[in-house]
Amino acid sequence: MTRPEAAETGSSRRRFLIGGALAGAAGVTVGLRATLPASADEGQPGGHEHGHGGGVAGPTFRKGGTVDHAANGFNPTAILRDFDYGTVSRTADGRVLREWEIYAADEEIEIAPGVRFPAWTFNSRIPGPTLRCTEGDRLRVKFTNGSAHPHTMHFHGIHPADMDGVPGSGAGVIAPGGSTVYEFDAEPFGLHLYHCHVGPLAEHIARGLYGTFIVDPPQPRPRADELVMVMHGFNTTFDGEGNQLYAVNGIPFHYMHEPVRVRRGELVRVYLVNTLEYDPINSFHLHGNFFDYYPTGTRLEPSEFTDTVVQAQGQRGICEIRFKHPGQFMFHAHKSEFAELGWMGMFEVTE
Ligand code: CU
Ligand code: CU
Numbered sequence: 001m002t003r004p005e006a007a008e009t010g011s012s013r014r015r016f017l018i019g020g021a022l023a024g025a026a027g028v029t030v031g032l033r034a035t036l037p038a039s040a041d042e043g044q045p046g047g048h049e050h051g052h053g054g055g056v057a058g059p060t061f062r063k064g065g066t067v068d069h070a071a072n073g074f075n076p077t078a079i080l081r082d083f084d085y086g087t088v089s090r091t092a093d094g095r096v097l098r099e100w101e102i103y104a105a106d107e108e109i110e111i112a113p114g115v116r117f118p119a120w121t122f123n124s125r126i127p128g129p130t131l132r133c134t135e136g137d138r139l140r141v142k143f144t145n146g147s148a149h150p151h152t153m154h155f156h157g158i159h160p161a162d163m164d165g166v167p168g169s170g171a172g173v174i175a176p177g178g179s180t181v182y183e184f185d186a187e188p189f190g191l192h193l194y195h196c197h198v199g200p201l202a203e204h205i206a207r208g209l210y211g212t213f214i215v216d217p218p219q220p221r222p223r224a225d226e227l228v229m230v231m232h233g234f235n236t237t238f239d240g241e242g243n244q245l246y247a248v249n250g251i252p253f254h255y256m257h258e259p260v261r262v263r264r265g266e267l268v269r270v271y272l273v274n275t276l277e278y279d280p281i282n283s284f285h286l287h288g289n290f291f292d293y294y295p296t297g298t299r300l301e302p303s304e305f306t307d308t309v310v311q312a313q314g315q316r317g318i319c320e321i322r323f324k325h326p327g328q329f330m331f332h333a334h335k336s337e338f339a340e341l342g343w344m345g346m347f348e349v350t351e
Pocket of ligand 1: 151
């Protein structure tokens with residue numbers, strides 16, 4: 001028997017989804033929203049043929065409903081394999097120097113059909129660009145703040161305090177229109193991340209200011225089909241209580257519409273990062289297969305052979321998969337609520 005308070009809590013986010021994000025975007029009135037059934041499986045692609053709430057026509061995630069990627073300026077399918085190695089030159093003492101230009105901006109993106117989210121972005125995408133280097137490289141990141149809000153870039157890794165991208169240290173908070181240069185050595189090798197570190201921190205991250213930072217080991221990992229997956233959410237009501245939509249690489253349900261195409265028997269390496277705000281734990285579960293897991297990617301031996309991993313915010317790890325069978329295999333948060341609100345996708349394994 002479900003406790004009444006638990007049922008109430010469980011249904012409230014779904015009401016937010018229908019009312020706050022989806023129906024709201026379609027112009028459905030508040031009064032009508034309140035009548036919508038909490039049990040509606042609004043998150044299911046291929047679900048409803050009709051709108052919710054007794055004939056109220058609202059957008060749904062039924063198959064075929066996609067966002068305008070061109071207008072957004074990024075596509076989650078392209079983000080999977082988009083690695084930015086920067087502009088490469090040599091320092092005076094002969095080391096590899098990589099330089100990037102990153103800008104922050106305020107932009108509306110369409111996160112579900114008809115649902116627009118006022119995002120804050122690095123280089124006009126969510127997640128920001130995947131910056132990639134090799135341990136020991138010198139890294140120089142020119143950051144320009146084109147947003148109306150103050151921001152920074154805070155990298156995970158080992159670096160001097162004044163390069164930490166936090167308020168009160170080094171260049172500190174970068175005001176709108178301002179810029180700075182972060183420069184440090186790439187260490188340790190592993191899978192890391194960067195994000196804004198200005199308060200209120202939760203909102204600055206949840207609006208979209210995060211990205212993947214890969215430091216390759218001096219001896220490269222074995223050749224593989226490499227993919228980046230950043231797990232995150234959208235708190236479309238801005239109440240700081242949970243999220244109404246969940247996603248990998250920017251758009252909820254994207255890989256249900258466009259499965260991730262991989263080859264049977266080939267080594268597939270997933271760089272999995274959790275930047276989810278407002279929920280304590282996220283997870284990744286793969287159907288029909290197991291994978292080697294390298295937490296933080298800082299060791300070359302896997303810690304586990306599994307089909308499910310959990311990550312708190314800021315945790316990340318490398319999953320190495322070899323698909324044995326062709327066909328479609330689902331991957332999703334092993335938190336059913338997240339999955340039904342956008343965090344699910346498909347691998348399509350071909351010969
Ligand atoms: Cu910020
Ligand atoms: Cu962090």
